[in-house]
Amino acid sequence: MIADQDRTAEGRLLVVGSVNVDLVLAVPRHPEPGETLAGTGSRRSPGGKGANQACAAARLGGDVRFAGRTGADADLALDLLRRAGTDLSATTQVPGSETGLAVVTVDDVGENNIVIIPGANGSWTAQDVHGLRSAVEDSDLVVSQGEIPAAAVDQLAQLSTEAGTRFLLNLAPVIDVDETTLAAADPLVVNESEGRLALTALAGTTAPEDDAATVRLLREAGVRSVVMTRGARGALVVADEEVTEIGSPAVRAVDTTGAGDAFVGALAVGLARGESAAQACRRAVRVGAYAVTRHGAQPSYPQQGDELPA
Template sequence: MNVSKETKPGRVLVVGSINTDLVARSPHLPRPGETIGGHEFSQVAGGKGGNQAVAAARMGAQVAMVGCVGTDANGAQRVKDLETEGIDCSGIEVHPAQPTGVAMVTVSDDGQNTIVVVAGSNGELTPEGIARHEAAVKACDVVVCQLETPPEAVHATLALARRLGKITVLNPAPATGPLPVEWLPLVDYLVPNEVEAAILAGLPVESESGARRAATELQRGGARNVIVTLGAQGAYLLVDGGEGRHFPAPQVQAIDTTAAGDTFIGTFAAQIAARQSLDNAIGLAQRAASISVTRAGAQPSIPNRAEVDSAA
């Protein structure tokens, strides 16, 4: 694992989902009622929480994870995978009541995907479980959450992190509607994609101007800083105080967009934990995400720091 000499590794805690991804590639995404022939299948490590933890670790951060797996072979393998990345897995609990989470992913030949997630043991994460791992929150610089675990556990994590004075990053994915009003004031960096931003803000997001309007609305709701990722169109940042800026994305030929957003989040969190500037953090996160979309799979697609640096 390579870390630039000018960067002191920070400590990132990811609280979130751990899945096994079942990935099928096909000429196009199936329409409702359509059966099509696929031409490739793989079973790989995934879950937004796990993906983001791996991305942060490959960028040089000291990473710990809090989450839940089942007693099945998938759960044991997912923990082993994370430990191989140097991630502290002492906060991952094993629950016999549910199998380890699974995501069924279809990837078309033009790189687009559809994903159906079965939460399984991810649904066993509770506020009480978060409280058991308060020491892990105390030990970190940045806490990262997503929405693939129960909302009450996410809120408990954000509230605990705020009480302990930690930097909080919320990736509101998957988004199904506006967040509870008490959540946004607990968030230092809210990082939705364009679809999630539109759902959260109740506004269309089809361009930089749409991202600006949505980010402004979310900031009014209490989020300190908002970053709307726009895929090939880059990202829009609205900082605390109202200053906005668009960051163009590197131009690449995408073959699989799975985990691109997670790569961005994990890389961004690692940079913020290392006390890098927002410009540097977003720029590195965009380069990492642009590399990930040129590769297949979730965690297998996430680059390490040396690869990202060489792409600068």
């Protein structure tokens, strides 16, 4: 069970990132290029990697402030964040913009493909992030992702470094952030393919096929700590010299959409509470496993009191 926690006793999280509406299309299988395929259903729900991670953390009892940018049509996109008790005072509406849109196709075995229209998420600038300085200074952990412009992420990493606030970067998708931003990440959270791309960008070398070797090389290239998510195989963590493998519970997946964000949100809560990366990952893989057994992104995330897979 997830024990009830007093929010005032929790580490303070600032999540800066994207907020979308997800248009989810159910399909028997993913279409081939040029193929027209009949779907079996559709629904709209809140999404966006930043909003997802903030929502996952808040539903677990985290003290979460979310900074996002939306259009005027943001009621659905922010609904579950509000219900989870997320502080949205740093989330702003961008005149003339639409809220970001993600078109997600989910097949019969739960695998997904996603196309994103950034909308207001693409309007973030370094100056916008500079306006969050006091929020960064007031936080114990700052979290961001790759669905806002690289200049904004770079500025956030710089502010976090100047404030002495720990910075978690989920480099998903992989964007062209500065090397100093990758070096500031503690941890850098990537999946297998993102980890290889990050290593190529940071070290200029082709990454090995072995995941453990990739995370070790990222650490040697200057990243403070690395967490690699590996779906049903769990995660790898390297904070010092040792690579720790964290297994994931075996579950029947119905929809993998947003499961990685559930993992990151849970990881962030644990780190903000002062847990080690390995300790936080052990809960995070269970939260991710819980999420894939339900449909949607934010609607699938556990709340305090929900029983997680063992």
